[in-house]
Amino acid sequence: MTQPDTIPLLGLGWNDLLFLAFAAVMVVAALAVVLQRDIIRAGGAMIIAFAALAGLYVIAGTPVVAGAQVLVYIGAISVLVLFAIMLTQTKAAPRALAFQTQAVPAAIATVILALLIVASVLTTDWPKQVATQVADARSVATTLFGQFTLPFEVVSVLLLAAVVGGVFLAKRERDRGEAD
Amino acid sequence: MLSALNLISQNLNAYLVLSGLLFSIGAFGFLARRNAISMLMSIELMLNAVNLAFVAFGAFVSTADPSHAAQASDIALIVMAAAAAEATVGLAIVIAIYRNRKTPLVDEYDAMKR
Numbered sequence: 001m002t003q004p005d006t007i008p009l010l011g012l013g014w015n016d017l018l019f020l021a022f023a024a025v026m027v028v029a030a031l032a033v034v035l036q037r038d039i040i041r042a043g044g045a046m047i048i049a050f051a052a053l054a055g056l057y058v059i060a061g062t063p064v065v066a067g068a069q070v071l072v073y074i075g076a077i078s079v080l081v082l083f084a085i086m087l088t089q090t091k092a093a094p095r096a097l098a099f100q101t102q103a104v105p106a107a108i109a110t111v112i113l114a115l116l117i118v119a120s121v122l123t124t125d126w127p128k129q130v131a132t133q134v135a136d137a138r139s140v141a142t143t144l145f146g147q148f149t150l151p152f153e154v155v156s157v158l159l160l161a162a163v164v165g166g167v168f169l170a171k172r173e174r175d176r177g178e179a180d
Numbered sequence: 181m182l183s184a185l186n187l188i189s190q191n192l193n194a195y196l197v198l199s200g201l202l203f204s205i206g207a208f209g210f211l212a213r214r215n216a217i218s219m220l221m222s223i224e225l226m227l228n229a230v231n232l233a234f235v236a237f238g239a240f241v242s243t244a245d246p247s248h249a250a251q252a253s254d255i256a257l258i259v260m261a262a263a264a265a266e267a268t269v270g271l272a273i274v275i276a277i278y279r280n281r282k283t284p285l286v287d288e289y290d291a292m293k294r
Contacts, residue, residue, distance in 0.1 A: 012186055019189035023198050030202055030225055034209030039218060046221050053228055056198075059189050060239045061249065065231070065256045072260045077224060077267045084217050084271040088284040099212050100287060106211035110204045117200030121193055126241060128192050133239050135249035143250045144257070151254075155261040162265035169272035172279075 019059050026052035037098040039085055047078045061134035195236030203229035214285045216274045220267065227263045231256045 012020075029052060032045035050073040057066035100106070144152060188194045202225055209222030238252020245251075278284055 013189065015189040016185060016187060019194070020185065023194075026198070027201055027205070030205045033221055033225060034205055034213065034218075039215055042218060042221065046224065049225065050228065053232065056195075056232065057235055060195065060235050062235050062239065062253045062256070065235055065253050065260075068257055068260055072264055073224070073228070077264060080267055080271055081217060081221060081224075084220075084275060087275055088217065088278045098214060098218070100214050103212040106208055110208035110211070113207060114201055114204035117204065118197050121196040121200060126192055128240060128242065132190055133249040135238065135253040139247055139250035140253045140257075143247050144254045147247075147251070148254045148258070151258050155258055158265050159261060162268045166268040166272040169269065169276045 015059055018055065022052045022055040022059070025049075026056065039089065039098075040082070043078065043082050043085055046081065047074055050074050050078065061132040064135065064137050064140045190240065192236055192240035195240070196233060199229045199233040199236065201229075202226075202232065214287055216277070216284050216286050217271070219286065220270045220274065223270075224263060224267065227259060227266075231259050234259070 026049050029045045029049035033042050033049060036042040036045060050069060054066045054069040054074070057063070057069055206222045206225030206229060209225065210219050213219055213222065234252050234256045238249040238256075241248070274284065277289060281289060283289075
């Protein structure tokens with residue numbers, strides 16, 4: 001590492017600057033997901049939020065989770081959501097009326113929820129440590145296939161059930177569905 | 181200039197506050213949006229917030245177990261798989277309802293109220 005520990009002008013470390021940038025991008029993109037009236041743009045903002053979150057996982061020392069985030073969320077779930085948006089988007093769905101009538105009480109309730117979470121986080125005395133504990137791929141694999149074997153196998157059955165159930169639900173009810 | 185924010189990327193509270201914010205944003209979207217797919221996207225945001233909290237606890241809470249961070253990663257991976265299954269079935273249900281009712285708006289799914 002030839003770069004200095006802290007950025008000269010800002011007095012911040014590089015990781016800290018990246019953390020702040022990723023956090024800001026993620027919060028703004030998440031707000032765009034829930035506030036954007038155009039649902040396709042909301043889907044695009046969701047991809048940006050997931051990508052910023054992958055960066056946060058790298059900074060938190062979990063590169064395996066960051067890779068899985070890119071593969072699963074950006075690669076699979078976002079594409080699935082965008083497909084579903086394009087299948088269900090019609091002229092009959094008014095873009096102007098994106099929110100329920102209960103949007104204002106919902107906003108008040110979620111602001112209270114956020115304040116409660118922040119207050120409880122800041123007042124709790126966590127057993128902290130200074131240095132980041134890096135979970136490299138080898139230790140993740142050792143625990144996943146040693147200690148977590150049963151959840152791993154259950155998840156594989158769950159995914160199979162989800163695939164079969166998804167195909168069953170999305171397929172047409174008529175018999176001509178068999179001709180496809 | 182911003183030296184008060186030094187070492188924020190190794191501060192557990194920063195990750196947990198961020199996770200709480202993301203969860204609240206997702207909760208608002210779930211409660212306030214009319215479109216069923218927007219509600220599913222908000223659920224994904226909430227699941228991601230929980231994952232971020234898991235990863236932060238794994239990385240920044242000190243325990244005697246050396247594989248502590250790896251276990252947090254494992255839990256996050258399993259949550260991701262469950263989220264993928266949830267998204268698959270949820271979107272299939274939305275598409276199936278859309279085929280019958282011709283609308284993605286949840287407040288028009290009122291067959292059981294009439």
